């Protein structure tokens with residue numbers, strides 16, 4: 001069911017999965033706020049984390065995915081990740097590339113980045129996420145970038161949470 005198709009129907013609810021890879025906890029923090037907000041809007045929300053076996057040095061290309069949450073139960077999915085080296089984290093990229101079909105799924109994409117402006121990696125990471133998801137048939141409903149630099153953190157986090165929570 002798509003809430004957008006039934007805007008006036010107050011019983012309209014989605015089963016939403018928030019699936020995140022967060023190495024130092026920033027993206028997870030945003031996702032936790034997003035979860036609270038979506039629950040307040042009466043959606044059913046599950047937050048799941050992607051893990052790497054034995055942890056990971058961010059720069060290494062050698063890693064093995066541990067927990068790989070399935071997407072089957074969800075009507076809508078929000079994928080969350082850090083920006084790494086002006087790109088999508090290799091962990092999220094590998095997870096998404098291994099997912100298979102996203103046909104019929106509504107998807108939103110979220111990234112956090114340290115630098116203060118979205119052109120410093122955030123935009124590119126979002127483009128990469130969208131491309132993989134769309135190639136598997138997902139409908140992209142919204143995207144969000146949080147700049148973790150202190151001066152912009154609160155503002156961009158509030159904006160992303162508000163924007164993504166209205167996506168479905």
Ligand SMILES: Cc1cc2nc3c(=O)[nH]c(=O)nc-3n(C[C@H](O)[C@H](O)[C@H](O)COP(=O)(O)O)c2cc1C
Pocket residue numbers: 021022023024025026027028058059081082083084085086087112113114115116120121122148
């Ligand atoms: C190896 C590495 C590369 C990074 N590259 C970028 C970058 O290109 N641009 C940026 O703004 N932040 C960059 N960052 C910062 C992270 O994107 C930022 O701290 C993010 O919020 C971490 O999210 P997490 O705590 O959920 O893992 C990088 C961090 C690491 C560890």
